[in-house]
Amino acid sequence: MRRGRDVPALVDAARGGDPRAVARLISLVEDGDPALPEVAAAMAARAGTAQVIGLTGSPGVGKSTTTNELVRALRARGGRVGVLAVDPSSPFTGGAILGDRVRMQDHATDSGVYIRSMSSRGHLGGLAAATPQAVRVLEGAGCDVVLVETVGVGQAEVEVASLADTTLVLLAPGMGDAIQAVKAGILEIADVFVVNKADRDGADATYRDIQGMIALGERAPGDWRPAVLRSVASRGEGVEEILAAIDKHRAWLVEHGELVRRREARAAAEIEAIALATLRSRISSLREGTALSKLAAAVASGELDPHTAARNLLDGLEVQGS
């Protein structure tokens, strides 16, 4: 760990709600710090205490405004709220997200709210491992609800959003989002659709498109049927209805044993992502050695094919222990 502060002290401070300690721990997560296993071990005892809500949608549909209003409504209920704003699509837009957070200044002085942007920092696929770990930190720091907001609608966003107990998909009129949603597999992961900017032209058409797609989807009896709501988040309209739909979905999750199932699936994905990241870093460490460069030279000259070379490389890789 950098800067010489010990993990137990940081964890204690985070548990006590110290926002700087929380920030430091999430930075450790983003950086893939060697102290992570220790952080995770300290947080394990509080696993499952936070409700995790995912929120995704294309740029411009009003995600941060909606998040802002949801935070306000959740705070009115009393619990502590954490927000993770994640951009999986680019390692370069961290600044842009942070700029967006300006709209959340409403909550800047509220000690019951913790807001944090996360970028992938150039590590492809790294957010699949980092996001659940950051959720664990917020959970460990006593957040009752963690909102994970992802920018964009693509494969990576679907992956991150699917880590939530309940996933909200925001749409806006006239953006062709309905079709995009189908293409990106959003229909499979959305528990609640929200047509935001519902006062604009085309909102009814978007609403009907989504309802139509849901009607076409296959569901077994007892399966959750995605709710479709309308909102005008900029005026706070429809926000209570969104929370009510989230509550209803949560009750359904509990009733059908789905909450446990989802959380086990999330844990499995997290374990896999950490295992893969571990192996990747071990492969990278082989770069410094001579094995890879010898194999590369043999492949470049045509003596060896790359698959045989990869097998040779793996034969020299130690995966046991750590």
Place this chain on the structure above:
Amino acid sequence: MRRGRDVPALVDAARGGDPRAVARLISLVEDGDPALPEVAAAMAARAGTAQVIGLTGSPGVGKSTTTNELVRALRARGGRVGVLAVDPSSPFTGGAILGDRVRMQDHATDSGVYIRSMSSRGHLGGLAAATPQAVRVLEGAGCDVVLVETVGVGQAEVEVASLADTTLVLLAPGMGDAIQAVKAGILEIADVFVVNKADRDGADATYRDIQGMIALGERAPGDWRPAVLRSVASRGEGVEEILAAIDKHRAWLVEHGELVRRREARAAAEIEAIALATLRSRISSLREGTALSKLAAAVASGELDPHTAARNLLDGLEVQGS
């Protein structure tokens, strides 16, 4: 392998220039078919016989028009030409690229040209492994030049484009591309910049911006200084100059021993990507077993932290042999 045709026969047919055999082999690459090691072994003997040219740029700068004109000019020299059009940014736009290829109908009846679109088919990072393997197939099929065209300017595009001997970056006036290029690390990988649509307003400014950025870049004596050209690909203007710059860069590569160095770096990246894909599929195969679900349940309930679980999972992973 699917559809029961044996690999040696496919490879023989591809070597003979049969476009359907080439298509089938590239599909095997895209699908990560178990027969790939056999394909790669058969192609290894022709490693390094093709010149690989990368071409990247934002949507709308005229990539496919430029590729089309480059193919025409290369064909006039006599050799066989392969084109791979790769979209790393989305697994869903395969169709869009194919639509774009309509502009390449000029070469549809030319048996000396092979054109193929490749999408990532949802496998994150998969193109880093698949693209060089597809290049090998085209090389094995007797292509003297392989053009790898990538859509967009982002991390993944940079990765794919950097697999080439010579990398062209296309820009167009007034798209803020110069700044984008710096952000995305394009400046580091471009050997030749082409300001396309040079007859439009703002072309001079874009040209100057790029020249200015290159002047600011650090280079050791003897390093290649990126060329900056202008073209109007839709009228075929500037295409011969692009080819001349590629030739000049190639001569520089050979003279400085850089061609071998680049190809070894490419081979190393390819070996790593294959090794990682192999490990990933072995981890996925553990999903069917009970080990991961037991660990996931323990993590979800807070008995275990995910890092300890990942270590336990790796302890049970066999990486030796295959």
